[in-house]
Amino acid sequence: MTNPSLLILPGDGIGPEVMTEVRKIIDWFGAKRGITFDVSEDLVGGCAYDKHGTPLHDDTMAKAQEVDAVLLGAVGGPKYDNLDFSVKPERGLLRLRKEMDLFSNLRPAQCFDALADFSSLKKDVVAGLDIMIVRELTSGVYFGEPRGIFEEGNERVGINTQRYTESEIDRVARSAFDLAMKRGKKLCSMEKANVMESGILWREVVTEVGKDYPEVELSHMYADAGAMQLTRWPKQFDVIVTDNLFGDLLSDLAAMLTGSLGMLPSASLGAPMDNGRPKALYEPVHGSAPDIAGQGKANPCACILSFAMALRYSFDMGEEATRVEQAVNKVLGDGVRTADLLNEEGITPATTAEMGDAVIAALDASL
Ligand code: IPM
Ligand code: MG
Numbered sequence: 001m002t003n004p005s006l007l008i009l010p011g012d013g014i015g016p017e018v019m020t021e022v023r024k025i026i027d028w029f030g031a032k033r034g035i036t037f038d039v040s041e042d043l044v045g046g047c048a049y050d051k052h053g054t055p056l057h058d059d060t061m062a063k064a065q066e067v068d069a070v071l072l073g074a075v076g077g078p079k080y081d082n083l084d085f086s087v088k089p090e091r092g093l094l095r096l097r098k099e100m101d102l103f104s105n106l107r108p109a110q111c112f113d114a115l116a117d118f119s120s121l122k123k124d125v126v127a128g129l130d131i132m133i134v135r136e137l138t139s140g141v142y143f144g145e146p147r148g149i150f151e152e153g154n155e156r157v158g159i160n161t162q163r164y165t166e167s168e169i170d171r172v173a174r175s176a177f178d179l180a181m182k183r184g185k186k187l188c189s190m191e192k193a194n195v196m197e198s199g200i201l202w203r204e205v206v207t208e209v210g211k212d213y214p215e216v217e218l219s220h221m222y223a224d225a226g227a228m229q230l231t232r233w234p235k236q237f238d239v240i241v242t243d244n245l246f247g248d249l250l251s252d253l254a255a256m257l258t259g260s261l262g263m264l265p266s267a268s269l270g271a272p273m274d275n276g277r278p279k280a281l282y283e284p285v286h287g288s289a290p291d292i293a294g295q296g297k298a299n300p301c302a303c304i305l306s307f308a309m310a311l312r313y314s315f316d317m318g319e320e321a322t323r324v325e326q327a328v329n330k331v332l333g334d335g336v337r338t339a340d341l342l343n344e345e346g347i348t349p350a351t352t353a354e355m356g357d358a359v360i361a362a363l364d365a366s367l
Contacts, residue, residue, distance in 0.1 A: 192224070
C-alpha cells in the first residue's frame with residue numbers, strides 16, 4: 001500500500017514557523033506509530049507571488065488536486081497590500097478552495113479546560129464549549145458574478161453578488177446534518193431570510209434536506225441574532241450551518257469565545273475522490289499575523305490541531321487524532337502557554353518551538 005500523501009503549503013507570516021512544529025508531529029508519527037506520510041512542500045500566497053508572480057502556481061494547483069490532503073499555514077502580509085487584487089496572496093487560497101471544490105468548511109470552536117479563564121466571556125459561559133460551524137466555502141458573495149468596480153455616470157460603483165443555487169445549499173446542508181448525526185444531533189442554520197432572497201432559498205432548501213434527517217433537531221436563526229446568541233449563551237448550539245460570508249464572521253466570533261484564535265483548526269472538505277477520501281485542505285483559522293512573524297512567538301496549536309483533523313477526516317485515524325488533541329490538552333493543563341494565551345505580565349511565554357516540543361513530549365507520554 002502506498003503511503004498517504006500530504007502537500008504542505010506553509011505560506012506567509014507565521015505560517016512557516018507553525019508548520020515547522022507540525023512537521024515534527026508528522027515525523028513523530030513516522031518514527032513512533034509507523035504511520036508515514038509522503039510529504040511534499042510548495043509555495044502559496046505572497047511567497048509564491050515573490051517567486052512566480054502569482055499567489056498560486058499552476059503546478060502547485062495541480063499537485064494539490066493529486067494529494068490525499070493539503071495542509072496550509074497562512075497567507076498574506078502588509079508587503080502585499082498594494083498588489084493588484086488578482087494577485088493578492090488571498091487569491092491563492094481562494095483558488096485552492098474553488099478549484100478543489102471544497103464546499104464544506106468545518107470550524108470547531110472548542111474551549112480547552114485550561115483556557116476557560118482566558119476567554120473574554122465569563123467562565124461558565126464558555127467552559128466545556130464544543131460547537132462546530134459548517135461554513136459554505138465555494139460560493140456566495142465571495143465568488144458571485146457580477147463583481148467588480150464599475151463606472152456609473154460620474155462615479156464608481158463597487159459590486160459583489162450573493163448567489164446560491166439549490167444544489168450548493170443542499171450539499172453543504174447534508175454535510176452539516178451528517179456531522180450533527182455524529183455529534184449532538186442539533187443543527188442551527190443561519191441566514192438573513194428577512195432581507196435576502198438567497199436567505200429565503202437557503203432556509204427552504206435546508207428545511208427540505210432536514211426531512212432526510214428526522215433525528216436531527218433543526219432550527220433557523222437570522223445571522224445577526226445568531227451572532228448575538230453566540231456571545232450570550234454559546235452552549236445552546238451544537239452544529240451551525242451558514243453561508244460563506246456569515247460563516248467567515250461567525251467563525252471568528254466563535255473562535256474568540258474559546259480564548260484565542262491560536263487554538264483553532266479547520267477542515268475544508270469536498271466531494272470524495274476515487275480512493276473514497278474527500279478532497280481536503282486543512283488550515284488554522286488564524287491568519288499570517290505579520291506583526292509577530294519570525295519571532296518565535298506564534299502558537300502552533302491551531303496548525304497542529306489542523307493536522308489532527310486531517311488524521312480524522314482524510315485518513316480515518318480518529319484515535320490518532322484524539323491522541324494529538326489530548327496531547328495539546330495536556331500541554332495546556334501543564335501550564336505551557338505561548339504569548340497569545342497569557343494575560344499576566346511577568347510570565348515568560350513559551351516559544352513556538354517550545355510549544356511544539358511540549359506536544360511531542362505529551363505524545364511520547366501517551367504511548
Ligand atoms: C478565513 C479568512 C479568509 C476568508 C481570507 C484570508 C481570504 O478570513 O479563512 O476565514 O475570508 O475566507
Ligand atoms: Mg476569516
